[in-house]
Amino acid sequence: MWECEIELNDINRVYKLAEILGECDYDTDLMSTNRHYVIDAKSIMGILSLDLSKKLILLAHTDDSEKIYKLKEDIKNLC
Helix, strand or coil: CEEEEECCCCHHHHHHHHHHHHCCCCCEEEEECCCCCEEECCCHHHHHCCCCCCCEEEEECCCCHHHHHHHHHHHCCCC
């Protein structure tokens, strides 16, 4: 599993993330930084249920280094 902090303080960033993660063939979650809330990161409705004024933690449930590298490149503008 791989994780990173991400900022989704703009609706366009939310849509971009959902678009990127929709192409992933592994599970992804978003978690509040206090780790109280975890939602499916591929769900726009789920993302919008979180407090987007604060940083979130993106969790990618894969150990495939190539997939993690691709995800890092795809979301580098969102971190």
